[in-house]
Amino acid sequence: MKILLITPEFFGYECAIKQALIKSECEVDWYPHIDAPNNLYKVFYRFFSFIMKAHYYRYLLSRISYDSDYDKIVVIKGEGVGQKLLMKLKSLFPKAELIFYNWDSFKNNSLLPAEFHLYDKVKSFDGDDCKENNKVEHLALFYSNEFKLDKAVNVDFVFYFAGTLHSNRYKDVKDVVSLVEGTGKSYIYFYCQSRPIFYLKKLFGKLPKELSITEVGFDKKSKEELRVLLLKSNCVIDFSHYLQVGLTMRTIEALGMKKKIVTNNSSVINYDFYNENNIYVLGESSFTLDEFLLKPYIDLPDAIYKKYDIDNWVVRLIN
Known part of the structure; x- marks a missing residue:
């Protein structure tokens, strides 16, 4: 199984997730969920995401392999991932299942309705998110090795x-x-x-x-x-x-x-x-x-x- 994995860089958890997927016999291409070479960019992504999603669109599409035959595209949090990028990924990799996981609550890190409906599966660590929308599956966090x-x-x-x-x-x-x-x-x-x-x-x-x-x-x-x-x-x-x-x-x-x-x-x-x-x-x-x-x-x-x-x-x- 080949996976495109997009996550935050956070205390090495992205590496742990990638290695666990590889251990389960998946091929994994990983990219950060924002392109932030310094803290100022991080601020822009947090407070001006509607502008920075265009920036991330250009960043990711300049780096991914268009020849990859992904089975799944997994996005965790995905601050830079917007509707335009999701639609492009679906057209580039039509057989890939799109999965979103929120390790924040939707009150802190929400998906626009148009983005939500582009994902095949949406999961959250927050039980209230799942109560408010029965299409959201509950998945608690993990501990690494x-x-x-x-x-x-x-x-x-x-x-x-x-x-x-x-x-x-x-x-x-x-x-x-x-x-x-x-x-x-x-x-x-x-x-x-x-x-x-x-x-x-x-x-x-x-x-x-x-x-x-x-x-x-x-x-x-x-x-x-x-x-x-x-x-x-x-x-x-x-x-x-x-x-x-x-x-x-x-x-x-x-x-x-x-x-x-x-x-x-x-x-x-x-x-x-x-x-x-x-x-x-x-x-x-x-x-x-x-x-x-x-x-x-x-x-x-x-x-x-x-x-x-x-x-x-x-x-x-x-x-």
């Missing part, structure tokens, strides 16, 4: 959190940690894109007044560094974006590493891997956070861990 638990290690941290600084995350994470203060140290990393952005957000009241720049990092951690820190932690803190109910990559990676989770996302209760010993839903769990941390982690059936493994996930993505 490095987030499979291979051996137990000594736990150094009570809680683990690493994420971008936005909305109420600082206060929310600090509140969780303070609930069990004194039980041990935690690894907490708030990422901000740059110091100027940090100061602008502070100036316009987008961040708490008490937040110090010394509590913020401006370097993106490598996936390997985050994996080691997660492995050495007892429990992952997860706060989902207020515009989505889909489970974050952080949550699924915690599943793969067999780590406990504290989350504000009550939709996790509806997933097959939910166990109250392993997942604490803020405001919903029947016991205190202290009690939760003392409970042993309950191993799940192997079939559940395999279901969210990237090797199985890509099969569900393309079928």
Whole structure:
């Protein structure tokens, strides 16, 4: 099977998806979903997509092989992919099935109706997207091979959190940690894109007044560094974006590493891997956070861990 794969470049997940497809005996040609040689281009794609889709149209058509006989064209997020490009791809590769996957919610990353109807299949990680449109298939995220638990290690941290600084995350994470203060140290990393952005957000009241720049990092951690820190932690803190109910990559990676989770996302209760010993839903769990941390982690059936493994996930993505 030959696949044209178009995805964001995001912490190497695009490479993991490509390699998993190759492992499943697919031939894969990969391209980024935007052509952004610098951050200014990324801003244009985000806020002026109606202009930049023409830019991406020229970019992709100047690079793909017109002789390729693709069986499937898979687009993930696809900020630069518009109606004109989809129609061109359908004419160039008429036998190819077009599949769209949204690892954001449609509230954050929407498809125009004309684009939506050009896809043969549309899938989303967000359950609400599927409730609102029965043509959207639900497909939760995955954990890649490095987030499979291979051996137990000594736990150094009570809680683990690493994420971008936005909305109420600082206060929310600090509140969780303070609930069990004194039980041990935690690894907490708030990422901000740059110091100027940090100061602008502070100036316009987008961040708490008490937040110090010394509590913020401006370097993106490598996936390997985050994996080691997660492995050495007892429990992952997860706060989902207020515009989505889909489970974050952080949550699924915690599943793969067999780590406990504290989350504000009550939709996790509806997933097959939910166990109250392993997942604490803020405001919903029947016991205190202290009690939760003392409970042993309950191993799940192997079939559940395999279901969210990237090797199985890509099969569900393309079928």
